[in-house]
Amino acid sequence: METTHKYRVLIGKPGLDGHDRGAKFIARALRDAGFEVVYTGIRRSPEEIAAAAIQEDVDAVGLSSLSGAHIRLFPAVVEALRKAGAQDIPVLGGGVIPEEDIVTLKAAGIVEIFTPGTPIDKIISAYREACEKKSSV
Amino acid sequence: MTIDRLLEGLKQRDPRAIGRAITLVENGDESAQAILSSLDEDLISQAIILGITGPPGAGKSTLTNGIISELRQSRKRIGIIAIDPSSPISGGAILGDRIRMMQHATDRDVVMRSMATRGRLGGLCATAGAAVRIMSSCGCSTIIIETVGVGQSEMDIIRLADITLLVLAPGLGDDIQAMKAGLLEVADILVVNKADCKGADILAMDLETVSRQEGATNQARVSMTVATENKGITELLERIAEVDSEHRDSGEREKRRRGAHDQEVLDWCLEILRPRLLAEITKRDLPLLGDPRLKAKEILEEQ
Numbered sequence: 001m002e003t004t005h006k007y008r009v010l011i012g013k014p015g016l017d018g019h020d021r022g023a024k025f026i027a028r029a030l031r032d033a034g035f036e037v038v039y040t041g042i043r044r045s046p047e048e049i050a051a052a053a054i055q056e057d058v059d060a061v062g063l064s065s066l067s068g069a070h071i072r073l074f075p076a077v078v079e080a081l082r083k084a085g086a087q088d089i090p091v092l093g094g095g096v097i098p099e100e101d102i103v104t105l106k107a108a109g110i111v112e113i114f115t116p117g118t119p120i121d122k123i124i125s126a127y128r129e130a131c132e133k134k135s136s137v
Numbered sequence: 138m139t140i141d142r143l144l145e146g147l148k149q150r151d152p153r154a155i156g157r158a159i160t161l162v163e164n165g166d167e168s169a170q171a172i173l174s175s176l177d178e179d180l181i182s183q184a185i186i187l188g189i190t191g192p193p194g195a196g197k198s199t200l201t202n203g204i205i206s207e208l209r210q211s212r213k214r215i216g217i218i219a220i221d222p223s224s225p226i227s228g229g230a231i232l233g234d235r236i237r238m239m240q241h242a243t244d245r246d247v248v249m250r251s252m253a254t255r256g257r258l259g260g261l262c263a264t265a266g267a268a269v270r271i272m273s274s275c276g277c278s279t280i281i282i283e284t285v286g287v288g289q290s291e292m293d294i295i296r297l298a299d300i301t302l303l304v305l306a307p308g309l310g311d312d313i314q315a316m317k318a319g320l321l322e323v324a325d326i327l328v329v330n331k332a333d334c335k336g337a338d339i340l341a342m343d344l345e346t347v348s349r350q351e352g353a354t355n356q357a358r359v360s361m362t363v364a365t366e367n368k369g370i371t372e373l374l375e376r377i378a379e380v381d382s383e384h385r386d387s388g389e390r391e392k393r394r395r396g397a398h399d400q401e402v403l404d405w406c407l408e409i410l411r412p413r414l415l416a417e418i419t420k421r422d423l424p425l426l427g428d429p430r431l432k433a434k435e436i437l438e439e440q
C-alpha cells in the first residue's frame with residue numbers, strides 16, 4: 001500500500017486577547033508549505049489545546065500570543081500536554097516576546113520562539129524540523 | 138507507540154491511541170491491518186452515522202456543535218470527522234472546523250478528528266470509513282461526518298452515512314449550485330440554518346417546492362435551525378430519529394450499509410492496486426505509440 005505521511009500541526013492561541021492575525025498568518029504559510037494545519041482559533045485554555053492536539057495526533061503545536069501572557073501560558077500548554085501523557089509533542093511559540101523571556105520559555109520546554117522579525121522561511125523550517133524529530137522517535 | 142500498546146489503548150478508549158490509530162490508517166501504514174481487524178464489529182454495526190454537508194459557511198460546524206451539546210445531555214459518546222479540502226498546489230490544508238466546537242474540546246466523550254482530502258481519488262471513503270470504524274468501536278454511538286458539499290469526494294462521503302443532512306442558509310447564493318450538484322436528491326433532511334436571517338422562510342419554501350417536484354417520497358423534509366442559538370436542534374434530532382427508524386423498518390439502512398461497504402472495499406482495492414500497477418507499467422517501459430486503453434487491458438488481464 002502507498003504510504004502518505006503528512007506533517008500535521010495545531011495552531012492555537014491561548015489567552016484572552018482577541019487578535020488572531022499572527023496565528024492565521026502562520027497557519028496559511030504552513031499550509032502553503034504543505035502542512036496540514038488544525039486551526040483552533042482564539043481564547044483557548046491550555047487544556048483545550050492539549051486535548052485537541054492529542055485527538056488530532058499532531059506532530060507539533062504552535063502558539064501565538066500578543067498580550068504578554070505568553071510567559072505563563074506557553075509553559076502551561078507544555079504542562080497540559082505532559083499531564084495528558086503527550087510530552088513528546090513539541091511546542092513552538094511566537095509573538096512580541098522580549099529577549100529575556102525567550103531564555104525562560106526555552107528553559108520551560110518551548111522548543112522555538114519566533115518574534116515579529118523572524119523570517120517566515122525560518123519559521124517553516126523550524127516547524128518541519130520539530131515535526132521530523134517527533135515522528136522519528 | 139508499539140502496536141500492542143496501541144491496540145491495548147484502543148480497548149481502553151485512550152484518546153492518544155484513537156488519534157494515533159486514525160493517523161496510521163490515514164497514512165496507509167502497514168499496521169493499519171492489525172488495527173482495523175481488532176475492532177468491535179458489534180459496536181460498529183450499531184452506531185448511527187450522520188453525514189452533514191452543504192456550501193461553505195452554511196453553519197455545518199456550528200450545527201454539529203449544537204447536535205453534540207444535545208446528545209451529550211443524554212450522555213451519549215460522539216465521534217466527529219470534519220473533512221476539508223487539501224490545497225491542490227501545496228498539498229497542505231487548513232482544518233478549521235474545530236473552532237466552532239471547542240467548547241467540547243476537553244470532554245473525553247467527544248472524539249473529534251479533522252481530516253484533509255489529500256487529493257485522493259475516491260480513496261477518502263476508505264480512510265474516513267476507517268475513522269468511523271475506529272471511533273464507533275471505541276464507544277461512539279453517533280458519528281458525524283462534516284464535509285463541504287462541492288465535489289466528488291463529498292458525494293463519496295455521503296455514501297458512508299446512514300442519514301445525510303444538507304445544510305443551507307439564506308444569502309449564500311450557493312443554494313442553486315447545491316441543487317445542481319444533485320445533493321438535494323441524496324439528502325434525507327434539508328436543513329435551513331440561520332433561520333434568524335432574512336430570506337430563510339423563502340429558502341425553505343423554495344426547497345419544499347423543489348423537493349416535491351423531484352417526487353421525493355417525504356414531503357416534510359425541511360427543518361429550520363438557528364445553530365448559533367441552539368434553536369431547532371431538538372426538533373432536528375427528533376426528525377433524524379424518525380428517519381432512522383423508517384430506514385431500519387424499510388431495509389434502507391441495511392441497503393446503505395451494504396452500498397457503503399462495497400464502496401469501501403472498492404476504494405481499498407484501488408488504494409492497494411494503484412502503486413502496484415504503476416510499478417508494473419513503469420517496469421514494462423512500453424512504446425509511446427499505440428492505444429493506452431488496450432495496453433491497460435493487456436496489463437490487467439495478466440494480473
Ligand SMILES: Nc1nc2c(ncn2[C@@H]2O[C@H](COP(=O)(O)OP(=O)(O)OP(=O)(O)O)[C@@H](O)[C@H]2O)c(=O)[nH]1
Pocket residue numbers: 191192193194195196197198199200234237285330331332333334362363364365366
Ligand atoms: N445568524 C446566524 N449565523 C450563524 C448560524 N449558524 C452559523 N452561523 C455563523 O455562520 C458562520 C459560519 O459557520 P460555520 O459553522 O463555520 O459554517 P460551516 O458550514 O461549518 O463552514 P465551512 O466549514 O467553512 O464550510 C459563523 O460565523 C457562524 O457563527 C445561525 O443559525 N444564524
Ligand SMILES: [Mg+2]
Pocket residue numbers: 197198199233234283
Ligand atoms: Mg465547518
